[in-house]
Amino acid sequence: GQQLNQSPQSMFIQEGEDVSMNCTSSSIFNTWLWYKQDPGEGPVLLIALYKAGELTSNGRLTAQFGITRKDSFLNISASIPSDVGIYFCAGQLADYGGSQGNLIFGKGTKLSVKP
Amino acid sequence: GAGVSQTPSNKVTEKGKYVELRCDPISGHTALYWYRQSLGQGPEFLIYFQGTGAADDSGLPNDRFFAVRPEGSVSTLKIQRTERGDSAVYLCASSPGSQSTYNEQFFGPGTRLTVL
Numbered sequence: 001g002q003q004l005n006q007s008p009q010s011m012f013i014q015e016g017e018d019v020s021m022n023c024t025s026s027s028i029f030n031t032w033l034w035y036k037q038d039p040g041e042g043p044v045l046l047i048a049l050y051k052a053g054e055l056t057s058n059g060r061l062t063a064q065f066g067i068t069r070k071d072s073f074l075n076i077s078a079s080i081p082s083d084v085g086i087y088f089c090a091g092q093l094a095d096y097g098g099s100q101g102n103l104i105f106g107k108g109t110k111l112s113v114k115p
Numbered sequence: 116g117a118g119v120s121q122t123p124s125n126k127v128t129e130k131g132k133y134v135e136l137r138c139d140p141i142s143g144h145t146a147l148y149w150y151r152q153s154l155g156q157g158p159e160f161l162i163y164f165q166g167t168g169a170a171d172d173s174g175l176p177n178d179r180f181f182a183v184r185p186e187g188s189v190s191t192l193k194i195q196r197t198e199r200g201d202s203a204v205y206l207c208a209s210s211p212g213s214q215s216t217y218n219e220q221f222f223g224p225g226t227r228l229t230v231l
Contacts, residue, residue, distance in 0.1 A: 004157075031218050042119070042206055042222035043158065050217065088157050092218055100146050100210065100218055102171060105157030 006089050006106030012114040013079045021109040022073040023089035031092040032065050032072040033103065038085045046087075047074070069094065079111075086110050117142065119223035121207050127229045128197055136192040136226045138207030145212030147190050148220060149182055152204045158222075161205075164190060165212055197230045204228070 006023045013019055023032070031050055035043035047058050049065035049072060056063055062075045072091070076083055090103040120139045128134050140147050146165055150158035160174040164184045184190040194201055204227050208220040
C-alpha cells in the first residue's frame, strides 16, 4: 500500500529548543495534516495544509506543504515539556478523487524530554 | 463542545467471539471514518461513510469486518469471529463531509480491543 516516510522516528528535546520533522512520499498528495497523539488518546489535529507551497502556523507550530506535493514538514519553536508525544503526518492522495477521503498516516515521530 | 465519542473505551473478548464498537461523530458532520492503530504504528484506514452509505470500504481486511451507519450519524463497527490479530485500537473520525472542500478529520479517543 501507499506509505509515508516520516522522520526522525524519535527525538529528544530540551526545553527551549526548536524541533523539525518531515514526511516524504513517492506519491502526490492534495492534503497534508499534522496530528499529535498522547498516550491513551486519539490523534489531535494541529495543522491542515491544502495547497502546494502553503506555509501555515498555529502558535509555535509551523508546517509547510512541499511544492512537489510529495512532502511536508513541521517545525516546533521554543519547545516546552507538554510538547512531548507522538506526532503524525497524514495525507490524502491526489488521485483519490474529490475533497473527502481516507488519510494515509506516517509511523510517527516520538518526542521525549532529554534525560 | 462535544467531540467524537467512542464506546466502549476498552473491550476484552475471547477468540471467536463477536464484538461491536460504537462511534458518535461531531454533530453535523456527514463524513465518518474508521481506522485501526496497532502498537507503534500510525492509524490505518478501514472504511469511510458519507451519510448513510459506505463511500469506500477498501481498507476492511476481510469479510469478518463490517460497519453500518443507518441514520447517517452514529456508526457501529462489527467484527465477527475475532482473532488475536484483531487486537488494536480502533479509532473513529468525523469531518464536515462533502459540503466542505476541506478534509479535516477529528478523532475520538478510540476503543482498545484485546482478543485473548
